Amino acid sequence: MSELSVQFQGVSKKYPHFSLDEIDLELPAGSIMGLIGANGAGKSTTIRILMGLVHQDAGSVRVLGHPMPADQAAAKLDIGFVSEDMRLYGQATLAWHMEFLRPIYPRWDQPYAEALVRRFDLTPQQKIKGLSHGQRVKAALLLALARRPRLLVLDEPTTGLDPVARKEVLDELMAVLADEERTILFSSHNTLDVEQISDQITFIDRGRIIDSDDKEAFLDRWRRLRLVLPPDGAVPRFPGIVQVDGSGRLPVLTTNNFEPAMVSACNELGATVQAVDTMTLEEIFVANVHSRRERLSA
Amino acid sequence: MHSSIVISQSDRRPMYQQIMDQIKQRVAVGEWAPGEEIPSIRQLAIALRVSVITVKRAYLELERERIILTQQGKGSIVAPDPDLGPRLYHEEFQEHLEQATRLGTLLGLSNDEIARRIQEASNRLNEDRLTKEIV
Numbered sequence: 001m002s003e004l005s006v007q008f009q010g011v012s013k014k015y016p017h018f019s020l021d022e023i024d025l026e027l028p029a030g031s032i033m034g035l036i037g038a039n040g041a042g043k044s045t046t047i048r049i050l051m052g053l054v055h056q057d058a059g060s061v062r063v064l065g066h067p068m069p070a071d072q073a074a075a076k077l078d079i080g081f082v083s084e085d086m087r088l089y090g091q092a093t094l095a096w097h098m099e100f101l102r103p104i105y106p107r108w109d110q111p112y113a114e115a116l117v118r119r120f121d122l123t124p125q126q127k128i129k130g131l132s133h134g135q136r137v138k139a140a141l142l143l144a145l146a147r148r149p150r151l152l153v154l155d156e157p158t159t160g161l162d163p164v165a166r167k168e169v170l171d172e173l174m175a176v177l178a179d180e181e182r183t184i185l186f187s188s189h190n191t192l193d194v195e196q197i198s199d200q201i202t203f204i205d206r207g208r209i210i211d212s213d214d215k216e217a218f219l220d221r222w223r224r225l226r227l228v229l230p231p232d233g234a235v236p237r238f239p240g241i242v243q244v245d246g247s248g249r250l251p252v253l254t255t256n257n258f259e260p261a262m263v264s265a266c267n268e269l270g271a272t273v274q275a276v277d278t279m280t281l282e283e284i285f286v287a288n289v290h291s292r293r294e295r296l297s298a
Numbered sequence: 299m300h301s302s303i304v305i306s307q308s309d310r311r312p313m314y315q316q317i318m319d320q321i322k323q324r325v326a327v328g329e330w331a332p333g334e335e336i337p338s339i340r341q342l343a344i345a346l347r348v349s350v351i352t353v354k355r356a357y358l359e360l361e362r363e364r365i366i367l368t369q370q371g372k373g374s375i376v377a378p379d380p381d382l383g384p385r386l387y388h389e390e391f392q393e394h395l396e397q398a399t400r401l402g403t404l405l406g407l408s409n410d411e412i413a414r415r416i417q418e419a420s421n422r423l424n425e426d427r428l429t430k431e432i433v
């Protein structure tokens with residue numbers, strides 16, 4: 001897993017009302033990365049730069065060994081890309097799309113495509129314009145998967161899907177990983193999906209990467225400490241505490257760098273640690289964005 | 299065989315711990331026998347629809363506790379230790395005892411008092427069992 005499928009170094013892009021600043025990103029082959037950010041945080045711009053659809057002002061991008069955007073034609077043979085604004089021909093059927101793509105991509109896997117038609121519960125003879133949103137997403141994903149690309153790039157693949165369709169999509173993404181050479185990058189604001197299947201997680205906010213790590217490290221580093229202070233006791237302060245909530249004698253400390261030694265440090269300062277809570281990825285994301293924005297405005 | 303592991307999103311314990319606990323249970327009841335081959339990290343991840351890194355973490359911790367063995371390039375097996383099942387039960391028993399003792403101490407009970415209460419609980423359970431057998 002040492003080979004990198006995606007590498008961004010100091011990538012910047014300026015727009016009149018938004019800029020992407022100094023993005024560094026590394027995605028090892030064989031893993032899944034979830035890109036999490038609020039709407040307008042820069043997820044789609046990052047993905048468009050990765051695909052060579054938008055050219056960066058500065059910095060270097062390599063995808064599957066190809067420098068982007070210079071080498072994008074070669075890179076794209078090996079990338080499957082699905083995004084909301086990607087249009088299929090409304091007047092044509094799914095079967096027509098499959099026949100259209102088949103001769104273009106040498107690795108097109110027809111038996112797999114047909115298996116996906118069944119698993120996604122799609123009707124190949126139906127025209128695209130008659131499909132629901134969920135069916136359209138699954139159709140686009142099928143067309144990308146059947147090419148057996150080494151890298152799958154998915155912009156918000158689960159947004160707007162019903163729970164059944166969401167599960168079908170996540171199941172198929174996991175199945176792709178059975179092949180250790182294949183890599184997935186997907187963006188989402190559904191942190192539950194990301195928490196479940198991602199190996200690597202990157203938080204993006206206001207055009208910057210605010211944190212990027214492997215998922216287990218993320219979940220391990222963040223904790224909430226629920227304290228009980230003695231009367232007139234002060235809230236313990238030490239490095240790694242990013243947020244203090246709660247009230248009076250019952251403060252709740254949030255840390256992004258938990259060490260068991262923090263508990264004894266609190267005890268020495270006279271505070272009793274009632275509980276050390278793990279946090280969900282959603283709670284971590286919100287606390288992360290919140291503490292960073294506070295620091296910037298301070 | 300591994301599809302019997304179920305991950306719950308409403309369980310507050312981390313996913314790797316849920317996986318560890320369920321594997322331990324399988325080993326404790328003998329469903330996964332000592333020396334038996336178990337799914338590879340990637341296979342189990344795909345079966346459970348959780349990330350590879352989460353299952354890897356669970357396997358690393360299970361190795362540290364000498365419950366499984368991973369051989370480079372050969373996959374993982376349940377540790378070939380015939381006493382593994384009983385050992386896991388003993389460890390669980392020990393944990394529960396310690397938890398009970400901690401609670402007792404919090405309530406201000408003396409060591410003797412705690413011991414007496416455990417004796418009482420044990421007697422009560424035995425009586426219950428006897429009554430059921432008679433009925």
